[in-house]
Amino acid sequence: MPVQRTFFGRPIPAVPPRRMALLLASVAIFAVITLVFTLPNSIPVGPSLGRFTDHKYSLPKMPKKLPGATSILNPFRPIAHPPPIQKNSTNGESKWHAGWNWRSPFSSSITLDENRSLLPPLRVRPPIYTYYDHTLEKDETLKEAHNAILLTWRRAWWAQGFKPVILSPAETMNNQLYVELQRLDLDSQLNTELMRWLAWENMGTGVLCNYLTLPMGPHEDPLLSYLRRGKYPGKLTRFEKLGSGIFVGEKAEITAAVKTALASPDLKSAKDFIGAVPSDTFLIDPHHDSLAFYDTQVVTDSYSKVAKDIVNDPAKGLQTLNQLIIAHLHSTWQNIFSAGIAVLKPQPEHMSALVQPARKLADFLAQCPVSPLPASCPPNRPKCKPCVSSVPLKIASPPVYRNTSALYTIGTVPHPYTMAILSSFRDNINVRWIRRDSERDPWLTILTKELLGTGVSGAPRVIKFKEAVASEYGTFHSLWVSAEKNLPHDLDWHFGFTIPRNATDTGKSETPVPGPERRPQEKPDPKDGPVPNPEEMQKEKELLKRARDFGQARSEAEEKLRGAIEAWNLADTEAWKFARAFLARSRVERIKWEDEEKKYAGGAGAERGRSEGWGRWFDD
Known part of the structure; x- marks a missing residue:
């Protein structure tokens, strides 16, 4: 006989297997529907797991709805066109797309291309100018020495986030004020100094730098950070004890200073551009701990051995x-x-x-x-x-x-x-x-x-x-x-x-x-x-x-x-x-800039032949 089950002494009626299966299925369907329609609304608004991570780098919030789709995760949402392919965005197998949303965890969600990485936009490199007259007659060994120093100057400023540009007499002659300079009978050194300023004025706002002035400080240095911003409001600025090593200014102030120097009645007696303009033309900044200027006086006083070599x-x-x-x-x-x-x-x-x-x-x-x-x-x-x-x-x-x-x-x-x-x-x-x-x-x-x-x-x-x-x-x-x-x-x-x-x-x-093979190994x-x-x-x-x-x-x-x-x-x-x-984009950026700069100043400051490289895996 079947077992008769009781509940508090009362018999429990038996349920046929088919009815039991139907009952369980109904309960399951009801539970699923309840979860789908009531669970999202039951989650309270407040702190989430995001508070346990660094909020600065938290994931961007996803929109709840997109036009034509109920969810961004909907696999049946409309197909979107990928962003247009940008210029110079491929190097070998590397592909990239620049965008302000580069911190997105996975690039393909933005680029819609599994092989194209989402990179930050290229930082604008402010120009820093130097002047070099490549037209003067020089011995080949002297030209090579100048080229080596110019290359060192370019590398140092490029690594600090600048775009180093070498100016030449071509930029000077392109300046409308060059005609006035030609009418003056000046000392060769002062004439070269004015040609340098005319070349800078022709280019406009920026930094004019002697190629013996180099950045030697951390990237976060306040002066270098200020120069990288590329905005220099106010008066022309030079730096205490650096002489003509570096100047900073806007286009309007540069033009006014050049015109003042050319019109000065005491121009012929001046030794340099600073002496040809009124003393209040420049704002003198005493803070320049990140700049090193290897002018003649510094080399003679601090590095006498090198100074003697230059003389000999x-x-x-x-x-x-x-x-x-x-x-x-x-x-x-x-x-x-x-x-x-x-x-x-x-x-x-x-x-x-x-x-x-x-x-x-x-x-x-x-x-x-x-x-x-x-x-x-x-x-x-x-x-x-x-x-x-x-x-x-x-x-x-x-x-x-x-x-x-x-x-x-x-x-x-x-x-x-x-x-x-x-x-x-x-x-x-x-x-x-x-x-x-x-x-x-x-x-x-x-x-x-x-x-x-x-x-x-x-x-x-x-x-x-x-x-x-x-x-x-x-x-x-x-x-x-x-x-x-x-x-x-x-x-x-x-x-x-x-x-x-x-x-x-x-x-x-x-x-x-x-x-080397017998040296004690660390x-x-x-x-x-x-x-x-x-x-x-x-x-x-x-x-x-x-x-x-x-x-x-x-x-x-x-x-x-x-x-x-x-x-x-x-x-x-x-x-x-x-x-x-x-890494590939960084190299493409530099090579494109370097190839463009080879057209100017007779290619001064360019690498004389590529390095042999580092070798495959540094095989000994």
């Missing part, structure tokens, strides 16, 4: 002066980043070959520059800390990114496939391994762990990474390169000085001096991760080569594998594409 052999002496300026630019950079260089290594194990080029670059930057006066300081920083080989700049390989102003960061960004085969230390991976055994976005998760913790999704991590790469602060405090490409050969323009290419000689005094820091043995290092290099080959040519199966690993690591993929595109 002008061409050779100017080359020596150029070497001294480069050494001062390099040592100033080392003083700014006194905490050292961080070569990021988010996955310490099996990543030594991956970061090897970045580590070699760090060695070059940390070594003492070659200088005719090793213990000397720039004229604007008499109390600098000269580089000492016995106490080199510290180089570390932390797994996380630290936003520290005194620490320079070099990051090597791998493609998810490169990261996967190196971290697994295996030759082949497949979709099953990706889905079941690999973690999502491991590189970016470890990199931002100290900033955001462990309970944050990939989107906020991407935003933090983009800030580190492309913000104005991040651009001048870090360098991010692709793991699958060689380091760019033109990094001198990024840092603002010629980077030494030989890190074999450490400069330490050793008696007798052993060969002990590795345990914090930098395990040191691979020769067999492991060789395998890491082979896996890196496999990753490079995988990125160049792919079969149908490899294309499927690439799509799978990129879909599984959306944040890491976005970071890799963003860093690669940002």
